[in-house]
Amino acid sequence: MKEQVLNSLSKTTTILPCISFFILLLLLQPIAGKSLPQIVSFEKGFTQLFGGDSNLRRLHHDNTVHLHLNQYTGAGFRSSDLYNHGLFSARIKLPSEYTAGIVVAFYTSNGDVFEKSHDELDFEFLGNIKGKPWRFQTNLYGNGSTSRGREERYTLWFNPSKAYHRYTILWTSSKIIFYIDEVPIREIIKSDEMGSDFPSKPMALYATIWDASNWATNGGKYKVNYKYAPFVTEMTDLVLHGCVSDPIQQLVSDDCVQMDKQLETVHYNNITPKQRGAMKRFRERYMYYSYCYDTLRYPVPPPECVIDPLLRQRLKETGRPKFDRRHHRHSKKRNQVFSNTVYEIQDED
Ligand SMILES: *[C@@H]1O[C@H](CO)[C@@H](O)[C@H](O)[C@H]1NC(C)=O
Numbered sequence: 001m002k003e004q005v006l007n008s009l010s011k012t013t014t015i016l017p018c019i020s021f022f023i024l025l026l027l028l029q030p031i032a033g034k035s036l037p038q039i040v041s042f043e044k045g046f047t048q049l050f051g052g053d054s055n056l057r058r059l060h061h062d063n064t065v066h067l068h069l070n071q072y073t074g075a076g077f078r079s080s081d082l083y084n085h086g087l088f089s090a091r092i093k094l095p096s097e098y099t100a101g102i103v104v105a106f107y108t109s110n111g112d113v114f115e116k117s118h119d120e121l122d123f124e125f126l127g128n129i130k131g132k133p134w135r136f137q138t139n140l141y142g143n144g145s146t147s148r149g150r151e152e153r154y155t156l157w158f159n160p161s162k163a164y165h166r167y168t169i170l171w172t173s174s175k176i177i178f179y180i181d182e183v184p185i186r187e188i189i190k191s192d193e194m195g196s197d198f199p200s201k202p203m204a205l206y207a208t209i210w211d212a213s214n215w216a217t218n219g220g221k222y223k224v225n226y227k228y229a230p231f232v233t234e235m236t237d238l239v240l241h242g243c244v245s246d247p248i249q250q251l252v253s254d255d256c257v258q259m260d261k262q263l264e265t266v267h268y269n270n271i272t273p274k275q276r277g278a279m280k281r282f283r284e285r286y287m288y289y290s291y292c293y294d295t296l297r298y299p300v301p302p303p304e305c306v307i308d309p310l311l312r313q314r315l316k317e318t319g320r321p322k323f324d325r326r327h328h329r330h331s332k333k334r335n336q337v338f339s340n341t342v343y344e345i346q347d348e349d
Pocket of ligand 1: 116
């Protein structure tokens, strides 16, 4: 009897914040109507990286791309141009059912131009065993700072394989914001102390699906099971909004100065108080790892870290994922540009 009461109590305590978060999302709905910069068709903005015709399929007037992973290969594409700052966005639906070992990545990088000093901004979706939800991480590197990973890991408040959701990376000269739909989930303000760790050179947008059996799910405990293949991720309504740049050219053109000003005016650049509330709630509820609170890894948090006492307490209590410092080189097949050092985080079940 007592146990029952306790049980229902703990249920209420988890349900209540969920409901209030949901209400907050409802309040944010009106913003969703704000117009996005031009949607770019595959033909206009992108080129295939790997996978062949059967693994990368273009549909719906070339505004939708399906990326297939089967036992032979994954698939990927990149924007044909590099951009000096920009708004990069897509509506994405992830594979369902058994997704262990699979990674879907949506990121910006210039690793194919700057091998030793590349910049990168990541959304990486990590598949899970059947019945367990997708997790994802965000990360950034600047000027080859691969020895200083800045991972954050989270769960989601919805099932990302059931419907399309918009994932957005805003990168301006002063800040970086990651969004899911209209909820900002992470903001990095450029500071002098960060130096060149803040991405500064033109980057292209990439999207890939690939077999990451050796690290994606619980540090490699669960592999891709091709009995469930093909694994398909759908991406649609891709947005590329930035100043097309030659990465080798040092001088920033007048056009890019104009575009920088324009980027400051897109609604994604201005987080409303409501959105800020949603971001705080998201982070307190769904983030389960942040490098900022990982004192074993960084006894002194990197300079951009803003320490939230509540988060510090919660991340301490929920424990720290196990680490494996093994350096991991991704297969060349996937792409040559992804950072070759992955700081491995092994999730608890
Ligand atoms: C970026 O790294 C390279 C070496 O890899 C270095 O020469 C350069 O000065 C760095 N740039 C900045 C802005 O720190």
